[in-house]
Amino acid sequence: MNLALRDLRHNLGRFLLTCVGLGLLLGVALAMVGIYGGVVEEALSLARNMRADLWVVEGGSRGPFAEASRIPGDVREAVARLPGVREAGSLTFQTVEARHGGGPGGVVPDEDQVRERAGEAGRQRSGTVLRLQVVGYEPDRPGGPPGILEGRGITRGRLEMVADRSAGLPLGAVVEMANLRYRVVGISTRAVSTGGDPLAWITLRDSQDLQFRLSPPAARRAQQGGGGAPPQDTVNAVIARLSPHADATAVAAEIRRWKHFSALTGAEQENVLTRSVVDKARKQIGLFTTVLLLVSAVIVALIIYTLTMDKMREIATLKLIGAPDRTIVALVMQQALLLGAVSFVSGTSLLLAVKDHFPRRVVLGVEEVSGFGVLVFVICLLASLLGVRYALRIEPAQALGG
Amino acid sequence: MSALVELCGISKGFGAGEARVQALADITLSVDAGEVVGLRGPSGSGKSTLLNLVACILEPDAGTLRLAGETVWDGRWSRADLRALRREKIGFIFQFHNLLPFLDATDNVALAMTLNHVPLDEARRRARALLDHLQVGKRASAMPAKLSGGEAQRVAIARALANNPRIILADEPTAALDSERAQVVMDLLRQVAREQQAAVIVVTHDDKIFSRFDRLVELRDGRVEAGGA
């Protein structure tokens, strides 16, 4: 005969109502965990989409995302020649405020027309502003879009762009950056920057040109050296993919021996990103989650305590007629665990049902959900101790008399 | 016939120093098998204290207590032993029935048996038989809140009898009942005492039932004033 269950069934309405309330609270706490997962995923999305085994960056830097990194583009060839390296590609990264006028634009301009129109576009600025994380890469080398949903990859080279789906740009749209117009030729599967901005790919040459146009006038003059010299071949990072049997740490160590360069393995890069980008979010969300869980613990403790207090006479009677302590402890603890279990299941199913309508991305795996379940279990167990203590202190004599 | 309950020179006080109350002083009393003894006295005379001592939930300061031939509180008794003793040898009846509100009549009785390691099916079967015997068989599946005062008290008596105790302790069992139902409860207790050869001690203020006891013990200021025998 399970006394805990029978008692709760006797007050079923009150118990279920309590579970709904606690379930909502636990659901919000779990949503926090999921939002954190979303932040981590977004932060790592860019680095992961590059599918790089190695990141070669400026010496002493942990770039190119967490810290600035500038290296000469020809490093790529040196990296590609290293034993174990299958392919290597130079990359640039820059966050750009782009404009776009809506639907597909006119004919794609050729290079001369581009120069000509630059001034014109500067005069009549229109359309919506869009923050893009622009990636410059060499087509046919690593670093391009992870997958094309619509359209095609960059082939023609100049002034073509593959944009991420989350940018909301239609195929054929014209995007203006630094007075140059780019045509969207392809839409990629979901890929965002560490800050959540949509990614856009252009050729390395275009991106170096863009970098030059966007840099402050003084730096521009210095770089140009007065003449019409092309912008220097500078990139932010070189990524390498290794052959299956190569050891990333060994190759990284090899590169670190070169002067002026630093190398990070894919795992190290993810580590750097998690630490630098996600840390603040983790502290904030961690704090919220902790507070929510503490509130839940206090609520469970109080509910179980009052449930036990309400049963003071019954517990005293049980002791008087000879029920062992373990029967009494089981009664209190099982009620706490039932409360936790029903609340957890209702809160979790509610969250899983609505999570895709959340404004922030909620990423929850089996691991997170079951880990949270274990946490709720432990919280309920600890919270029930207050009630257990009360129950054990009840004297059998309290059953007698009025 | 040997005594089932024997108190010899029992004393019990509460508090210390100025505030000390001597609830019981040098009580010697015995109750035989099959005997129904009433315990009366003014408020504060020590009736409940005496009952709690016999129930082994209070330890006497001095004197010896023997229940069914065994000396309790001789240093060899743990809390768990005392609970086992209560479970097996003592039945309790309260002023208010003290039934568990979330179990029906049958399970309230069966619970006492399962605590004594009787399997649930067997316990339920015996509980129903016991309720039949006490003429509340028709209410066997009713929840306590749906029972009348008299019915509830009979279910409570069934629970007290569940493990065939040799000693039955009742604290004001008829206080919440009208005189007719009080007589029925007293008849039941007498019947049980005879049938099971149990010793029954009933604390009561209720003068309507004084005539139904084999013996009336009167307490005053923690001492037996009459009927100690």
Ligand SMILES: Nc1ncnc2c1ncn2[C@@H]1O[C@H](COP(=O)(O)OP(=O)(O)OP(=O)(O)O)[C@@H](O)[C@H]1O
């Ligand atoms: N736990 C306790 N702590 C302190 N004093 C107590 C305690 N229990 C009983 N007493 C005191 O012991 C004396 C006897 O109390 P007891 O409850 O046995 O009286 P009673 O005869 O049952 O009274 P009533 O008819 O009112 O129930 C009283 O003076 C009471 O105040």
Ligand SMILES: [Mg+2]
């Ligand atoms: Mg009393």
